[in-house]
Amino acid sequence: MQTTQLVDALKRELKARGINYATVAEGIGMSEATVKRMLSTRNLTLERLDEILEATGIKLQDLLRVSLADEDSKLISELTDKQEREIVANPALFATAVACMNLMRFEEILDLYALTEAQLVAMLTKLDKMGLIELLPGNRIRVKVARTFRWIPNGPIMQFFRIQAQEYFSSSFHGTGEKLILVNSMLTRATIEKFIERMQEMARDFSRLHSEDTKYPIDKRHAHSLILAVRPWEPSTLRPLRRRPDQVR
Numbered sequence: 001m002q003t004t005q006l007v008d009a010l011k012r013e014l015k016a017r018g019i020n021y022a023t024v025a026e027g028i029g030m031s032e033a034t035v036k037r038m039l040s041t042r043n044l045t046l047e048r049l050d051e052i053l054e055a056t057g058i059k060l061q062d063l064l065r066v067s068l069a070d071e072d073s074k075l076i077s078e079l080t081d082k083q084e085r086e087i088v089a090n091p092a093l094f095a096t097a098v099a100c101m102n103l104m105r106f107e108e109i110l111d112l113y114a115l116t117e118a119q120l121v122a123m124l125t126k127l128d129k130m131g132l133i134e135l136l137p138g139n140r141i142r143v144k145v146a147r148t149f150r151w152i153p154n155g156p157i158m159q160f161f162r163i164q165a166q167e168y169f170s171s172s173f174h175g176t177g178e179k180l181i182l183v184n185s186m187l188t189r190a191t192i193e194k195f196i197e198r199m200q201e202m203a204r205d206f207s208r209l210h211s212e213d214t215k216y217p218i219d220k221r222h223a224h225s226l227i228l229a230v231r232p233w234e235p236s237t238l239r240p241l242r243r244r245p246d247q248v249r
Contacts, residue, residue: 004042006049006063007039007042007044007049008042009063009064010039010049010052010053010058010063011039013058013062013063014056014058017056017058019056021035021036021039023056024052024055024056027051027052027055027056028048028051028052028055075144075145075146075149076131076132076144076145076146076149077145077146077148077149077150078149078150078151078152079130079132079151079152081152081155081156083130084151084152084155084156084157085156086126086130087156087157088156088157088160090123092113092115092119092123093123093126093127095113096109096113096115096120096123096124096127097127097132099112099113100124100127100132100133100141100143101132101143101145102210102223103143103210103211103214104141104218105140105141105218106120106124106139106140106141108218111218112218117139121135121139124139124141131144132144132145165227168225168227177222177224192230195230196230199228199230202226202228203226203228206226
């Protein structure tokens with residue numbers, strides 16, 4: 001993240017907390033005019049930024065949160081139903097979309113899939129029009145999805161993955177990089193809502209690790225799929241044994 005983005009986030013956070021430039025200036029031993037000039041021109045060293053954060057009680061994590069939220073607001077968080085149907089209906093487009101979201105480069109996608117350069121460019125152009133990516137000069141790919149991006153709940157792509165679920169769970173989950181955990185619990189609605197929040201955090205962590213590992217060559221990275229699910233459920237063979245089968249909802 002660039003320093004200018006942090007400065008913009010700092011200005012927004014100062015305003016949100018009602019901290020004026022005079023207070024900042026007093027805290028770091030500078031004139032108010034100098035502070036105004038530094039922030040307006042974004043001419044701020046990291047050392048000076050640290051001083052301001054310490055003086056105002058603002059944490060760097062706060063600035064990162066504000067900056068990422070601002071960046072996310074400029075990115076796509078969901079496709080339309082029509083766009084998802086178009087992706088599902090075209091295996092080459094689907095494969096290209098997944099590859100892009102895995103931050104693969106043009107050459108890596110060509111190496112992985114049996115597509116010509118012209119075919120791949122055509123797929124990328126379609127994804128560009130959808131707003132999922134930006135196809136840059138030299139066939140460079142800039143992914144334009146927000147950290148909050150999701151497929152439409154019960155939409156075309158989620159329905160596709162549900163169909164593939166049987167194949168997904170056919171593994172013994174005993175191999176390298178595989179794990180299946182099944183835990184049954186009796187929980188209150190409030191407790192399960194808290195756990196769902198933790199599941200969402202885990203999904204964000206998984207996405208963050210994915211971004212961090214892009215620094216490694218493609219032959220060192222392997223496709224993994226994470227499925228997090230929780231719901232009121234018990235095997236259908238057990239439901240008739242209940243004294244009140246209607247209790248299962």
